[in-house]
Amino acid sequence: MIPTLGRFLILASVLVATTGAFIAYAAGSKRSPEGLRWSQRFAYLFAALMLAATGVMEYALITHDFSVEYVSHVGSTQVPLWVTIVSLWSSLEGSILFWGFILGIYIAATTWINRNDHQEYMPYAIGTWLSVGAFFSFLIAGPANPFLTVANPPLDGPGPNPLLQNHLLMIIHPPMLYLGYVGMTIPFGFAIAALLRGRLGQSFLRPLRASLLLPWVFLTIAIMLGGWWAYEVLGWGGYWAWDPVENASLLPWLTATAALHSAIVMERRGVLKGWTVTLVQASFLLTILGTFMTRSGVFNSVHSFTQSSIGPTILIFLAAVLVFSVVLLSFRIDSLEADGKLDSAVSREGMFLVNNLFFVVLTFTVLVGTCFPLIVEAVKGKQMSVGRPYFDAMVVPVGTALLFLIGVGPALPWGKASKKEILRALLPPLITGAIVMAIGLALGVRNVWTVLTLLFGGYAAHVTMAQMWLPFRQRVKRGDAIGPALVDAQLRRGRRRFGGYIVHAGAVIVFVAIAVSSTMRTQQEVTLTRGQSTTFAGYTVTYTGSEERAEPHRQSTIARFNLSKNGAQVTTMEPRMNQYAAMREPIGTPAVYSTITGDYYISIMNLQGDQAGVLIINMPMVGWIWGSVIMMGIGGLIALIPSRRRAYVVSPVPAEAAGDEVPA
Amino acid sequence: MIATFFLIALLQIKVPDAAQVLGPPQGPPLAGAQLERRTMELSSELRCPVCQGLAIGDSPSIMAANMREQARELLSRGYTREQVLSYFEKSYGQFVLLKPKFQGVNALVWLLPVLVLAIGFVIVVTKAKRLEKTPVPAAGAAAVPEATSEVIDDPYLARVREMVEKS
């Protein structure tokens, strides 16, 4: 019954999405308002069907209906309710359904928000979204169908992947990642609409930018959560291993960040339209590539799903969208281009170009590094690896250069400026940079890249603070009273700028924290007998014993360590080894003691009788990474809140009819 | 009695030795903190064969621990970094090297990003030059003061400005 209902809903959504896409494209080419209204209805209907199908699946999971194949794979009456609920995305089929669910919400919400606006572009955008929706419905209906019927339902199932139950972060990380990944479909739809129309008007830049910023925020947080999860769970004291799946989440983030920057130049100067559209397309395509990487079984990764049945289908879709995007771009890019100009290359605009260059080089490096073993194996039949030492060596210099730009870019004036003006803008922050660098050197920083990071970081922090402060100062100069009203007015009008600089401030701290935590980290491997102590990095660690604990899904050995400093007890740390029924080797969970200056990290290597072999790591500043990424997310959200939208609605001239059609 | 037997057995045990593959050590024997540091550095460059893309220095698996121990022993006997890497490469192939060698096809993975950076730089410079020379009247466009930049947030005003600029 439930499987049949689920299959019916999915088949209906394939039909609705396909029909809706046709109607929408037809409405676009005929410029029919009636057609647009119909395509909006199909968009809502698609979302409703996806919502219903996901609801049916959750119902089946919660009621332990083992006649549904997916439930029989991941369900279990033995696990707590929250695990049952999140097991929707614990395995391949369910995660694709969850993808469809989020896609439905995004499509419906964007369609509704723009229901009366941008009538020129919306049909094409809706058509593109529904085409993507049709593909994912097809995946759910066919190659990754979670609603197959089990002929003889078992009485109980095995439960989801035990790693999912290992840490609470595993509940929030995947939805965040999907919100980021799936959300890239929306700006892609807008970009395709602009290309199909052959123009990108000033008023259409706002939805394009906003729809890119929202998934960017989610993706930023998702990447951070992934790193945090690795740090808290995998036990090697690192947060980023340049694993193919980690790279897959980073790639669209890099191009989206580049696009957010080029969009600013596009808005101000009317240039780089084709380029921005290309970056938006690339961001979407890289999310599909990322999905392929995670689900095809081609890449060896901790995070991969094991099955590989849908790999070829996703690859065909990826190839089709790639070809479509390239051909469309090559036909239309010239009609989008320059209705503006740059006044000087040594200006803020110029720095945006350099910023985009660096982001593209980073994207390319990560992509090539990730795929290179495949290339060598395909061409020469030999196996090789490209791992962390390669990526560190290649990415660190470009990353440091980007940090330099965070400082120099916003310091430079827009447009043309005299040499004197430029120097006056660039020199003062050097003092802050030098101070931060001196503090680092005094504290023992010797790595060249870390020293540079501190110099540029201090520089960029100075510039960022100054830029945040600047509008307030200008208002005060103009005679506005200093008080809440000023702050309020400023926040309401300059939100985008303000949010942007909060993101920059967060990014500066992330850069510094990554450089310091990775180059200043110290570690020690020791074997301690019960009662024995060792002193490392200022703390004394005493092994006080271990305890076995049996849980339904795992057998844990918890080791206890006493942490003290100068004879005073600080805390008790309890790293553990978990032996899951389904896994060959035990998986450890480290214990972390965090302070504002850094983390003290104990991970068990082996436990035998009275002896515990442990890895102790001292990681300065690592907690700053998590904190400042959240700051970047908040900054992004502040920039997203539309300021003075009212003026736009009240606007007497219909937006599309105005500026856009003025001949250049 | 048992101890003597064990001793004899130990004497006869012969594990494959690096000297047969690598020849004599080419560096000074290491010990103490220096040995630990070099072992850690080397451990980040060798891939753990059972794990998924992790370095042996980052993996808690048994095989990785054995490989770290082997690397430590070779370094303590005076084998250089290159020698130890090539010892592992002989049995595991280039697969085990997380940092690809600058050699043959593998050199491309190092060169391509640099090439893209160079080409990109040329494109950016030409593009910037061309945009500087674009014959568009830029009446109010030049040097927009910072304070007015927030006005851009308003699409209606943006449109007005755009019209003014274009006409």
Next chain:
Amino acid sequence: MNRTVLIVGIVIVAAIVFILFAGLGKDPAHIDSPLVGRPAPPFSLKAVGTGEMVDIEKLRGKPVVLNFWATWCGPCYEEHPTLVANARNLQPGVQFVGVVFNDDEDKIMRFLAERGTAYPTLLDAQGKTAIAYGVGGVPETFFINPEGKIMAKFEGPLTTEALQAELAKAMR
């Protein structure tokens, strides 16, 4: 139409699709052994239980099936009966040798007592022999020809069919 964009784009698309397509269907966990076709690294280790020394170089003259395993490895339990049965069937023409690393002698003795054995099982205390053979995970099996050259490597639990197919390479 912008021809540059089209050409550059199509080249990038073709490259990406070709590479990913070539990667489909491969097992990313598989590691090719550079030792295939080369002399087996020499070792001599003590057999568990009997205490007898087994020197791999002294086994020349007949094909050797060299199986790396451990009692802490799940699939090894599954594979063991296959190895024992084949060792019995194929002796004395083929010599089977087991090598266990990072394991307790007691645990191995118990394992063999419970599940039977038909060939020497050697203890490689720190896994140095396994490293010299490029062993990734256990179980892993090498097929060595009568001249002492490694002819094939097999990852994971062997079945009788797989064992015979790989062994044929070492018989020639």
